[in-house]
Amino acid sequence: MxxxxxxxxxxxxxxxxxxxxxxxxxxxxxxGTLLCNFCPLMPKNVPCSTLNTECPPNHRCASSWGWQGFRHVLSSQGCLDIKLCNSQEMVRYRGQYYDLTHSCCCGNKCNLTPRVNTSLIAFLLLLRFVA
Incomplete structure (x- = not known):
């Protein structure tokens, strides 16, 4: 026993x-691990079940917008290298090229779904042409 x-x-x-x-x-x-929302690059009208992802060192949470001219057509969320924060690049998606702009933030899950208020953009463009 x-x-x-x-x-x-x-x-x-x-x-x-x-x-x-x-x-x-x-x-x-x-x-020091940053937790961000993740959704791959896809058409902005397609719903995405946002997942969470941990960023590696020297990365921030980011929301990205894909543009064709003045039309916002693609969106994504995830981690982005600090060097690419607030930058713009040309990407190829499904055989077409898009102007992709990135916006970064530093808090956990701070990168909400990238949406653009189109009525605000239209108003600002109108002001530009009127002035």
Missing amino acids: PANIVDVHLSTWHLTSTLLLFALIFPASTV
Whole structure:
């Protein structure tokens, strides 16, 4: 009997120490990890079940817009290298080229679905031509 009691105590001690070690190490490994919404590049009218993703170092949460002329036609969300934040690039999507603009933010899940208020854009364009 004493051997069984020792085994139980050893196994309880082992479990407790393992859990304590895990609790001490796990938070240290996630400090500084940025959690962002993720949705691949796709037509803006297609609904996306947004997933969450962890960004690697030197990345930020980003929302991106794909443009054909003045028309916003594509959208995406995810992590983006800091060097590309607030930039613009040409991308090929399904055989066509689009002007893709990126906007970054620094908080967890701060990159909401990229939407553009088209009535505001139309109003600003009208002001530009009137002035």
